[in-house]
Amino acid sequence: MRYIIFLVLLLLNISHLDLSWAQGSIKNRSSRDVSCRESLEYEHGDICCLNCPAGTYVKTACVTASEKGECKTCEFDTFTEHENGLQKCLSCTMCRIDQETTEKCTITQNTKCKCKQGSFCLPDQACEVCKKCSRCKEDEETVKGCTHISNTVCRKRSSSGSSISVTFIVVPIIAMLACILSIVYWTKSKPSKGAVTSRSPREMVKICMGDSEEVIEERQNDQNSKIDDDSQLQPFLEQNYAERELSRRLVPLNGEESLKKTLDFFEEMDVHYHNRFFRFIGLSDNSIKSTDSLFPEDRVYELLKIWMEKEGLKADFNSLIEALVYLGQRLSAENIVTKAISNGYFKYEDE
Template identity: 50%
Template structure:
């Protein structure tokens, strides 16, 4: 019985051993491939061995077949790069600068491109930079501690009034007060001196003088005219001054030379608007009171820029400088509107819609009476 049991056990062992050996061998190979250790920055793992990295500016086209050898490397295609020795199977894509950024370093096959905010704007490196913000300007009662850079905003601090400043201020204010007082005295004196005066009513055929102190008295000329008899009837003449009817002329529209970029650049020009009209202007262009109040902690120039940028985002492709100018005209801010139009054309950001040349022709005087230079 024991001999028969031993024979059966031997047959089972001979049957199971090859399968167990094969399974252990495969597991060992997988474990070796997974746990192969290669030198960092010098080698990369492939199957169960290490291959040497490809140099910067190249990538691994085909991995090596023998340990510690280099496979086939190929140069990075256009607009891709690798900055260091690597075992990458494809190169990295070059970074594209946004429209509000400028390129400080072009991309090559060994280095990525570098971008920074354009002059007059910044983006803090410790924040998500979705767009560049406009640099702040110090208020009149502040002084600049640090100028704005591409990565930091302007730093301002309150001015400290020195004794010299106080003396200068007093030395300026007192003479102004004295001068205003003198002008008022002269004005009052003249006003009193004209309490007795003669009103002259002029017509083509007669002159009548009336003494304001005694309306019942008549002058010598009037007595002589009465004694001479009645005058011949005359036709009633038109008054000397007539109120001219309002002139409704169609204003010339502006078109941007560089799309939304021209419109965004024109926002700085709207600092021309009197600060007392700011909130009415913002409401007329469709901004809500809470949006306007949200920018109250900024300087007037920064508030104008940020709220116009918000307006442009809300309007999208419909945003048009002509709509902003029409609001200024409706607020009776004609001088500000015409100054903005002149600067926008002079800066070569806009042209009139009916101008067929690339920019404003030289030595042409516009209907505003301003000689605009060519671009």
């Protein structure tokens, strides 16, 4: 009898479990049967409601399938860009300290940011921090400038071209130095007769020799000949020394490379004088404006490189120093000259 009662209770428990499982399956199946149209509806309970438009959110869901509930406009500093079934709007993004805002946040659009000038983030990578734009090395040239989504693109300069350019610069400098030394030597070694020249070219010159005096008359054409020699020498001297603001001229110790290595020194120039300085040395307004997006120190370096390419063999360190002095930047000029000499790039011509 005890075994019969145990079997009856066991059958009752199994029947109860089967009934609960069946009810759960029916409920789950009815929940899975709800299929809302993507991008048009959202699921609420066991029905589908129409999405709220962009710039709003669902304040109260619908009670009848395929109808729109109550939608409310996003509050300040929040947004929704698309039709949605969200219970609240999304918070607007704030640009980081290394970024600048290109478009402000609205109820239908998030804030748009970009890296500040002189930095970038690649579009196919997560922009956690903006990277500083690279600067091309001395033996490279810029192919493409840096933007807020791309780094500077550089390429190696042609070695044959650089060696030829160095030759074209060094040879004229050596020839000029040889001419100057020849003139100095000729001037110092010219024999002196100890004569005292009269104030009037028509007067005679007396040469005393021992107890006797010999009077030598020198004609006017001799005086004119001497004047002609001096007049032929004058243009050459004026070309090299006249109108120099600095008292002593500098010459490079390593040709064009010496000038290239001093370009960074001009970063200390007052930023307010940049445009006047580059116009003074002959750069066009288009060239100057093309570097407005760069940091001041990078801008100075790039414009000086453009100036060197434009001037070619005529590019002269002394011309840059004279331009600074002319614009009233004598202190900057003196500092740059000191650095150029201390680093072994230039020396004084008369040393």
